[in-house]
Amino acid sequence: MDLLSIARGPALKAALAIFFFGVTWRLVGIFLLRHNWQLSVGRAGTGASLQGALKSIFTFRRPRLSRPRRSPMESTADAAVAVGSRSWPHPPFVRRTLYGETIGYLYHIGLALVVIFSAPHILVLKSFFGAGWPALPTPVITIIAVLTLALLFAALMRRLGSPVLRHLSNFDDYYSWSVVTLVFATGLMAHGHVGGPYQDVLAWHILSFDLLLAWFPFGKLMHAFFLTPSRAIAGYLLKRRGAPV
Amino acid sequence: MSADQRIRSGAAVAASDIRRPHGHYDEEGGASAQARVDSALRSFVLDVGAVAALRLDSCVHCGMCAEACPFYVNTGDPRYTPIHKAEPLKQAYKREAGPFALFFRIFGLKRRVTISELHEWEELLFDSCTLCGRCSLICPMGIDITALIQDARHGMAEAGLVPRALYDKASAQHRTGDALGKGREQTVRALGQIASEREVEIPIDRPDSDVMVCTTAEELNAYPDTVAAMAKILAHTGTKYTFCSRAVDGSNYGYVEGSLAWERENVTRIVDAARECGVRTVIMPEDAYAYVALRWEGTELFGEPLPFEVKHISEFMADELAAGRLRLQHAAGEAPVLLHESCHLIRRGGNDSEALLRLFEAMGLEAKRPADHGAFSRCCGGGGGVLENERADPLRYRVFEAKMREVEATGAEEVVTCCSVCRRTFDDGVKRFDWDKSVKGLTELVAEHLA
Numbered sequence: 001m002d003l004l005s006i007a008r009g010p011a012l013k014a015a016l017a018i019f020f021f022g023v024t025w026r027l028v029g030i031f032l033l034r035h036n037w038q039l040s041v042g043r044a045g046t047g048a049s050l051q052g053a054l055k056s057i058f059t060f061r062r063p064r065l066s067r068p069r070r071s072p073m074e075s076t077a078d079a080a081v082a083v084g085s086r087s088w089p090h091p092p093f094v095r096r097t098l099y100g101e102t103i104g105y106l107y108h109i110g111l112a113l114v115v116i117f118s119a120p121h122i123l124v125l126k127s128f129f130g131a132g133w134p135a136l137p138t139p140v141i142t143i144i145a146v147l148t149l150a151l152l153f154a155a156l157m158r159r160l161g162s163p164v165l166r167h168l169s170n171f172d173d174y175y176s177w178s179v180v181t182l183v184f185a186t187g188l189m190a191h192g193h194v195g196g197p198y199q200d201v202l203a204w205h206i207l208s209f210d211l212l213l214a215w216f217p218f219g220k221l222m223h224a225f226f227l228t229p230s231r232a233i234a235g236y237l238l239k240r241r242g243a244p245v
Numbered sequence: 246m247s248a249d250q251r252i253r254s255g256a257a258v259a260a261s262d263i264r265r266p267h268g269h270y271d272e273e274g275g276a277s278a279q280a281r282v283d284s285a286l287r288s289f290v291l292d293v294g295a296v297a298a299l300r301l302d303s304c305v306h307c308g309m310c311a312e313a314c315p316f317y318v319n320t321g322d323p324r325y326t327p328i329h330k331a332e333p334l335k336q337a338y339k340r341e342a343g344p345f346a347l348f349f350r351i352f353g354l355k356r357r358v359t360i361s362e363l364h365e366w367e368e369l370l371f372d373s374c375t376l377c378g379r380c381s382l383i384c385p386m387g388i389d390i391t392a393l394i395q396d397a398r399h400g401m402a403e404a405g406l407v408p409r410a411l412y413d414k415a416s417a418q419h420r421t422g423d424a425l426g427k428g429r430e431q432t433v434r435a436l437g438q439i440a441s442e443r444e445v446e447i448p449i450d451r452p453d454s455d456v457m458v459c460t461t462a463e464e465l466n467a468y469p470d471t472v473a474a475m476a477k478i479l480a481h482t483g484t485k486y487t488f489c490s491r492a493v494d495g496s497n498y499g500y501v502e503g504s505l506a507w508e509r510e511n512v513t514r515i516v517d518a519a520r521e522c523g524v525r526t527v528i529m530p531e532d533a534y535a536y537v538a539l540r541w542e543g544t545e546l547f548g549e550p551l552p553f554e555v556k557h558i559s560e561f562m563a564d565e566l567a568a569g570r571l572r573l574q575h576a577a578g579e580a581p582v583l584l585h586e587s588c589h590l591i592r593r594g595g596n597d598s599e600a601l602l603r604l605f606e607a608m609g610l611e612a613k614r615p616a617d618h619g620a621f622s623r624c625c626g627g628g629g630g631v632l633e634n635e636r637a638d639p640l641r642y643r644v645f646e647a648k649m650r651e652v653e654a655t656g657a658e659e660v661v662t663c664c665s666v667c668r669r670t671f672d673d674g675v676k677r678f679d680w681d682k683s684v685k686g687l688t689e690l691v692a693e694h695l696a
Binding site for chain 2: 025026028029030031032033034035036038039040041043082083086087089090092093096097100101104162163164165166167168169170173218220222223226227229230231232233234235237238241242243244245
């Protein structure tokens with residue numbers, strides 16, 4: 001069995017098994033911890049409406065709301081408000097966070113575009129799901145990929161250059177960055193037919209993706225699963241007090 | 246002399262005064278180092294429920310919380326990054342209670358928290374955090390970092406690793422029901438003295454009252470005019486109210502010091518007193534921490550919904566104004582004042598800062614607000630037990646310097662605040678920097694404008 005077959009076959013299966021089992025274990029493990037029911041009476045007149053919540057999700061802003069009572073629907077809307085309002089820093093915080101926030105947004109968008117709209121990925125996803133969609137032209141994907149790789153390095157430079165980020169960073173931060181960048185870099189190499197025979201580079205690309213899948217449940221990449229519930233809980237708990245989210 | 250000139254003229258806080266990494270901790274009780282670590286770990290693990298676990302696991306180390314923290318912003322010291330202050334809690338959770346705890350232990354990926362780490366974190370948790378909640382508002386993952394810091398304080402209190410001055414007040418309140426250690430009789434006498442000296446009626450243990458009022462030991466001591474102002478306003482609105490001799494001090498040092506048992510005890514004392522008086526509403530004094538401790542945090546500890554409504558005095562005044570029972574006369578030619586909005590009241594307590602402005606409007610008084618106001622107001626640096634904690638003074642003054650510049654930029658000569666902890670912090674800052682500003686509590690200001 002050659003390297004590509006291993007990467008596509010047993011390695012991918014093992015990585016997927018670790019990914020699904022690990023993600024489930026971590027989410028269930030958290031959910032099964034103690035729950036505290038809120039006993040204080042939520043503040044009247046501050047509940048969000050569903051309309052306000054939807055507006056917040058699309059505008060990234062807190063809605064101005066004044067509702068007389070808080071219903072379960074309003075509590076759900078409170079939660080949704082935070083999902084929206086935390087998507088971009090509140091105006092007083094923008095100046096100090098603009099650079100990091102912008103880099104973060106751009107590389108996430110770049111990664112998503114390349115994963116979803118490059119022709120080889122669409123073929124792979126079609127083989128899984130049976131349906132495909134139009135790919136972005138190759139030169140466009142190339143430009144996006146190069147820019148995204150540059151942004152990943154800019155993010156690393158920011159982490160290494162900022163005293164706060166250096167102080168906070170641990171193995172997880174650097175390893176997660178390395179794994180994501182490795183997948184991206186090998187993908188770009190395969191895309192550009194550089195770095196050796198295509199089959200070998202593709203095998204390394206898939207193997208690095210396998211590695212990413214296997215690492216995913218254990219480190220910070222899990223933020224993909226935590227983002228929405230974490231913001232939603234903040235929205236629910238803070239807004240029932242009438243506090244800003 | 247401007248704030249900048251005052252700061253430059255020698256009143257400024259030197260960086261070397263702020264950072265003293267060694268010996269910057271207090272130990273209460275005589276427990277061994279091992280016993281302290283065990284107690285802290287037990288508390289950390291017990292405190293982490295599903296919500297706290299989600300908060301701890303969600304952090305992506307983006308560092309944005311530092312940009313919201315007054316202690317980081319005004320010192321540039323990365324140790325003051327808010328989420329970093331919760332590190333021992335996170336370490337304990339990951340190693341002892343998280344979904345992969347076994348994995349972390351077997352491979353030694355998370356070390357057990359050590360006594361020297363707890364000593365170091367005592368400063369980070371108590372000296373450099375006022376529980377102002379700005380970090381919780383900036384976090385893109387929605388992590389309530391302030392809540393995590395409070396959880397971590399619980400473990401520190403269990404281990405007896407809290408600042409001495411804060412512990413002294415919390416334990417005095419535990420022993421006597423009064424944070425300054427005065428007994429019930431002395432407190433009642435102090436209320437009587439305020440009533441007679443200022444010619445106001447201050448009912449104590451009056452039956453058939455609808456409302457119970459609390460003050461704090463600190464307010465009774467430092468701001469007797471505020472207590473008298475509360476009495477005047479309540480009488481003006483025709484409220485049937487009373488102080489209750491067993492719960493005059495509404496502050497909750499257990500809450501800021503981190504002791505859950507003492508926090509619960511303080512809440513229970515107020516609840517029992519309110520039940521005894523048969524009131525439907527409890528009005529909390531200007532101290533925003535006292536209000537939040539009873540209204541939100543204490544309720545969860547008490548174990549059942551409170552049998553009465555809790556209102557902060559500013560909330561009560563705003564509600565009475567809206568209902569037409571509080572009638573205020575317009576100020577004639579009074580200079581604009583700066584409204585300092587208490588972080589804990591607005592960001593943690595959820596009180597409406599617009600309601601405060603309506604009070605100013607009714608008094609015909611212009612309330613200037615700094616560039617960052619309302620939900621984003623900047624902390625004065627003294628809340629959360631930092632003001633009581635003398636060893637944190639250099640750090641606190643560094644934060645206050647920024648506050649002074651903020652006030653100066655508005656051109657206001659007087660600062661009005663709705664929280665007595667902020668007021669004490671400002672008063673202390675005025676003395677420390679020989680600052681030519683005056684400070685007043687909102688309750689007193691409103692009482693001066695009663696129609």
